Amino acid sequence: MPLSPDEARRFADLLESHAEPLTARWTELVVASLRGRLSGAELHRQTTDLRRGFQSALSAGAIEVTDGAADELRAQLSELSSNRARQGFTATETAISIYALKEAVLDVIGDGDDALRLYVAFSAFVDRAALFTFDSYVRIRESLIADQAEQLLELSTPVVKLWEGVVAVPLVGTLDSARAQVVMERLLQTLVDTSSPYAIIDITGVPAVDTQVAQHILKTVVAARLMGADCIISGIRPQIAQTIVALGIEFGDIATKASLADALRYVLSRNGNKSSRS
Amino acid sequence: MNEESQRLPVVSDQDVVRVRQLVRTAAVAAKLSLVDQTKLVTAASELARNTLVYGGGGHVEVTPTRSERGKAGIRIVFSDEGPGIADLDLAFTDGYTSGGGLGLGLSGARRLVDEFDIVTAVGEGTTITVVKWCR
Ligand SMILES: Nc1ncnc2c1ncn2[C@@H]1O[C@H](COP(=O)(O)OP(=O)(O)O)[C@@H](O)[C@H]1O
Ligand SMILES: [Mg+2]
Numbered sequence A: 001m002p003l004s005p006d007e008a009r010r011f012a013d014l015l016e017s018h019a020e021p022l023t024a025r026w027t028e029l030v031v032a033s034l035r036g037r038l039s040g041a042e043l044h045r046q047t048t049d050l051r052r053g054f055q056s057a058l059s060a061g062a063i064e065v066t067d068g069a070a071d072e073l074r075a076q077l078s079e080l081s082s083n084r085a086r087q088g089f090t091a092t093e094t095a096i097s098i099y100a101l102k103e104a105v106l107d108v109i110g111d112g113d114d115a116l117r118l119y120v121a122f123s124a125f126v127d128r129a130a131l132f133t134f135d136s137y138v139r140i141r142e143s144l145i146a147d148q149a150e151q152l153l154e155l156s157t158p159v160v161k162l163w164e165g166v167v168a169v170p171l172v173g174t175l176d177s178a179r180a181q182v183v184m185e186r187l188l189q190t191l192v193d194t195s196s197p198y199a200i201i202d203i204t205g206v207p208a209v210d211t212q213v214a215q216h217i218l219k220t221v222v223a224a225r226l227m228g229a230d231c232i233i234s235g236i237r238p239q240i241a242q243t244i245v246a247l248g249i250e251f252g253d254i255a256t257k258a259s260l261a262d263a264l265r266y267v268l269s270r271n272g273n274k275s276s277r278s
Numbered sequence B: 001m002n003e004e005s006q007r008l009p010v011v012s013d014q015d016v017v018r019v020r021q022l023v024r025t026a027a028v029a030a031k032l033s034l035v036d037q038t039k040l041v042t043a044a045s046e047l048a049r050n051t052l053v054y055g056g057g058g059h060v061e062v063t064p065t066r067s068e069r070g071k072a073g074i075r076i077v078f079s080d081e082g083p084g085i086a087d088l089d090l091a092f093t094d095g096y097t098s099g100g101g102l103g104l105g106l107s108g109a110r111r112l113v114d115e116f117d118i119v120t121a122v123g124e125g126t127t128i129t130v131v132k133w134c135r
Helices: A005-015 A018-034 A040-058 A068-087 A089-109 A115-155 A177-194 A211-228 A239-249 A258-274 B013-029 B035-053 B105-112
Strands: A158-165 A166-172 A197-207 A230-234 A253-259 B008-010 B058-066 B072-080 B115-121 B125-135
Touching: A005 A018, A005 A040, A005 A115, A018 A040, A018 A089, A040 A068, A040 A089, A068 A089, A068 A115, A089 A115, A089 A177, A158 A258, A166 A177, A166 A258, A177 A197, A177 A211, A197 A211, A211 A230, A211 A239, A211 B035, A230 A258, A239 B035, A239 B105, A239 B115, A253 A258, B008 B013, B008 B035, B013 B058, B013 B072, B035 B058, B035 B105, B035 B125, B072 B105
Parallel strands: A166 A197, A197 A230, A230 A253
Antiparallel strands: A158 A166, B008 B058, B058 B072, B072 B125, B115 B125
16 A cells, blocks of 8 residues: 555655664664675665665655655665675665665654554565566566576587588577577688598577678678588578568578488588598 | 567667567467567667667667557567658668678668658658558
8 A cells, every 4th residue: 555645755754854863773674684795884874875865765755665756765766776786785685775774763663652554564565576676676677597598598509510521600690690600600610620521510599590690690601612612592481481581691602401310311421422521 | 559668779789689589489479380480589689780880879779569450460669869860762672781791770760660650850860660560
């Protein structure tokens, strides 16, 4: 339930009139919950800012965390989540930093006639702020994980010697320009190092071949040819084949095969004794 | 018309990847066939990259939709406030590129979808709307 306008005003007043002891107690609770992994001074700065954020939102008329008047407060909470996620704290540890405000409020709310009623109302508001923090932590964490997965992908572009005279590069995931450049360079270097006459580019792991991916592949094939090596593209699944045709991409005289095994068989049959296993 | 639409900014290469992922998820949810999913994702990749590269960045909005006869589909709108396209016939010519690409993005994307609409004005920007229906 949102706060009533009167409750919001009284919460703002309370945060203002007890600013000092409230911030001190809140900081103490957060320091304890994080067991010294962030300095007291830094946390004091955070709770000082947050207390101010809560107070301005409430005095500007916010009765709900989602209100326009609470924009700034939500931005602060998101930033807190983002910092904590990067620093390796858990979602619970992050949310507890906000929940702790309730306990600090309890210490300063006094024992007036309607103290209990007000406390329940204030608590509900703080709870929703903590949940918002929790949600934004989860969102940030997911995007961090996605970024890391992407970086990992960039690192893992193995060019392998599949057979005497045959190197292969399995492409996996999205092939952006930066990664395509890496793949091309590694493939060409491996061709030199192994003096292989054949290279197989396997695209089984590429979910979609658009014109940019195709252009990278075509450039690689041309460069390999200049070095005297022949390229075969393998792993073209039916849906990819149909899409390539509709796009109008032409692989010209480049050999294409459905699977890596087909491509290898093709190379060996063409090359007969030259690529024997000796 | 539909509350489930999702909008993404397109200002980096990573955003183009995100657009592809979002379109893939929407296409799977709409039960498009694997071929149609791949076609739509590829068309989205082309148009989102054009939004980024030629439009100077913009937005993509993905909306699950239904035809009058109740068929499920996906509508995607690509919008930018870039230079616009002066000569549409030229831009849609297979192989025409002003930026060293393959010049198959616009024309190819149009072949990959069921409905394709383009509104562009020089100096104002470009908005392209595509729809792919479930078969
Ligand atoms: N959003 C856009 N804004 C301005 N110009 C565009 C836009 N999209 C495409 N174009 C123009 O149309 C041309 C053809 O686009 P496309 O077929 O995707 O080929 P490519 O991306 O390989 O250049 C581009 O080179 C560009 O000049
Ligand atoms: Mg293009």
